[in-house]
Amino acid sequence: MIKSWMVIGAVTLIVALASNLITPSDVKWFKRLQRPKWLTFEGAIPIIWTVVFICGAWSAYIVWEKDPGSAKTWWLMAFYLLVEIAIVAYPPVMLRLRSLKAGTIVGGIGSILGVILALTVWPISGWAALLLLPYVIWSPIGTYTTWEMIHLNPKDE
Template sequence: MIKSWLVIGIVAVLVAVGLGRLNTPEGYRWFNRQRRPTWLTFEGLIPVIWTVILICGVWSAYNVWEAAPSNPPWGLMAVYLLLEVSIMLYTPSMFLFKNLRAGTIVGAAGWVIGVILAILVYPVSSTATALLIPYLLWSPIGTYVTWVMEGLNSSRD
């Protein structure tokens, strides 16, 4: 039988790579031309922050898989998958529509999914819920930055 951590890791990588392929050079150029708030001094750390958050998410899913009475807990794994899809669609949604509001909406929706997931997994594993906290704290920050950028660039969209 395949190990749970391997299944979760493979699915997470496939989703990330698959949805990451939706990003286009044209979209990158468009996004890089957008004005940013002057206080956004930590933009270079964002890839590191997201890497940590995604690792915590995979680790959280692993904890739930191992702790759930019905092993594997397919319903909860589906919500983890939905959360990762929403996270990974943030950038392609902006690039495809060349619209920061799309990112704001996807970011906010992802946070709601994250809150629901944290509530659902708490009875199964408090550790799994704790591992979702970095996402629950960071997602509103990223969504807020995108919302501010939307205002700064409203004449450009």
């Protein structure tokens, strides 16, 4: 029998891999952009996102196990999926459009959705809500960084 954590983990992984739908020219464009001087943790960003995805999947698993298969739980799983889609949309949207403004908008939408999800999940499980904190904290940092990069790269707004 397939366990719920396996399905949630697989969906998380498949959706996360969609953020790799970028081309070498997209990466080249991004690498040439100036970054804020305080951005000293760029090498840790893949690790941070890995933690965010693991915590998000674990949160979804906890919520699923509280009331498996109910209509409310299915709606919450759809909301988790929406938040993850917002997360993974950031790189391809920003890179394909070559627009830091588009990245800032997508990041901002994702940040807001993450906060709404955490608040929605809180009454169901405090642990599930706490597991969303890495995203709730990190997403605005990433969005702010992208916004700051607009000022450093006005041609790439």
